[in-house]
Amino acid sequence: MKEINIQKGIEQLKKVSLTNEEKSKMLHNLSLYADVHQPIPSTHSLFSFFNISLNRKLAYVLTSIMITITLGGSAVYASEQSLPGDLLYPIKTKIAEPIKMAMATTPKEKAKVEIELADKRLSEAETLDKRGKLTPNLNKEISKKFDSHVSGFYKIKKQIEKKDSTSSIEENNKIQKDFENKMDSHAEILNRFNRDSNGLEKTIKKEVKKDRENIIPIKQLDSRNASSVDLYKRTQFQSED
């Protein structure tokens, strides 16, 4: 009986409520407010899914798929032969090549891609030069792209150097040789690049020279022989950064 009284009291209190008129009027006001204050696009919208700072690799891959579907695979393929100044050149450098880099999963693969792209830039410059179309602006543009690939290469090389194993030393030697060979084959056009902006050619020459002095023939290295590995470490070029 006593419990029922509390329950009865609760039921009576619950009858305190809005009248129908108050409720519908308030809803009308709120509805007007909601119409004026529409939702703000979320930062986690589909657009931000392609935000480079969030998911660069996936963004490039998915963007390329979209462009490929839209333009057809032939456009991407055609861009492969394009040169600076051509309509399809941006597709090559901003879509096809980043995809290639994104697909490289190990430092070794990435270093190879950087060498390949640096080599491509030099080849493009040579082709334009032969055709008499290597203007100062194009020269500057290609030089800038080339510089970024070389910087990228040395950064990756440093990552490989940090590994303390015979296989990484072997990898490093081979990668370095590949890089030098490619650069040597484009010596003439390399000299034509604008070196004043960052002195990159001087950096390359300095690092190539040091690496040549420090490379120990593979047969002398033995991961089981600690002294050989220590010797390599002591003579290895230490990057300033």
Place this chain on the structure above:
Amino acid sequence: MKDKFILLYNKLSDSVFRYCMFRISDRDTALDITQETFTKYWDVLAEGQNVKNDKALIFTIARNLIIDYYRKKKSVSLEALTETDDEESVEEFVLIEGNKKYDIETETEGRFLISKIIELPKSYQQIIYLRYVEGMNPDEIAKILGISINATSVKIHRGIAELKKITGY
């Protein structure tokens, strides 16, 4: 999103209004605060914020608006200046502040019950009201009042024991 908003409005507007009424005992002010509560709730939804418990959020907004209402109304008095932090924090759990008399139309048992709830120790009042009049669970009450679930459960248990004692029920 607007559908969800309207659904929740229809479901909770009476509860929110009732809560405001029992906190303020002034119909016009309670109507204003109820409307503003849902306005602010819409703003939260429009910003795309992730809301885990809509009911708890709406009541938290209402509670905060009521606290702001009382703070604005408080005159600068010696009593207010000498209020300690402890007194102020306990006041936030009372059902109705100061010596305000209820001006709410309700029947005998309802009037009696509410008069007894406000006789409870201050820290129990809102908890008992939200639990037994609005039917909220300890988790929701804890979120609204900003206290732990354990403390809420303990206060519910002690509060109802105290209420039974003072009501004679």
